[in-house]
Amino acid sequence: MNVKTTSRLKVISLVALLIVLFVGALLYVPKSKSDLDCTADIHLTMDSNEEKLDARIHLVVHFVPDARSYITEYGVVNYGDKRYIVDRYVRLRYSDDSNHAFVEFQREGIDKNSGETLPEFLSQKLTSAQKVFFFKVRKLHNEIWSISDLRRTVLVCAKTE
Structure with missing residues (x-):
């Protein structure tokens, strides 16, 4: 040669x-045909001219295609000089019939547990009013998952046992 x-x-x-x-x-x-169970911790700080908001919230995510899925949220929100408890359950349903690798999630509702003390006006600051979301669910490494929309990663979570 x-x-x-x-x-x-x-x-x-x-x-x-x-x-x-x-x-x-x-x-x-x-593919997103399988169940996804994972947890994530969120630390959010918002500082406006009026008041400072500091939130530390733990999420437990359970996604099942074509069935009831949920995100459990619990933690603490400090707003001004007051401290509030977040203790809620977000009901979702998602279809694995996706276009362009994005999955459609529909929020069915938010159920607040009796321990939640977060006022509604703060809840609205932290929660989108949207009812339908399009996300891409991808496995990054081992049991670490990324959930992203068109522009950014929304959540990175690790699988729980």
């Missing part, structure tokens, strides 16, 4: 290897 043939074979082998790795990575990423 001459040098040109050997060089071409190396390039073709490298391209073939990259294609195999790419296809393997696509096959490795699980």
Whole structure:
């Protein structure tokens, strides 16, 4: 073999290897057909001219395609010089029939537990009024998941046992 043939074979082998790795990575990423159970912690600080809001909220996420899903939220919100308890359950339903790899989530409602002391006006600051959301659910590494919308990652959570 001459040098040109050997060089071409190396390039073709490298391209073939990259294609195999790419296809393997696509096959490795699980589809959102399975249940997803994970937890995340959120620390949010909002400082306006009026008052400072500081929230530390723990989320437990349970997504099941085509069935009732939920996010349990509990934690503490400090607003001004007062401290409020967040203790709620957000009911969701999502369909795995997605377009462009985004999944449609529909919020069915928010149920507040008796321990929640967060006033409604603060709840509205922390919660979107939207009823329908489009998210991409992807496995990042081992049991770490990313939930993102069109512009940014909304939540990164780790699978729980």
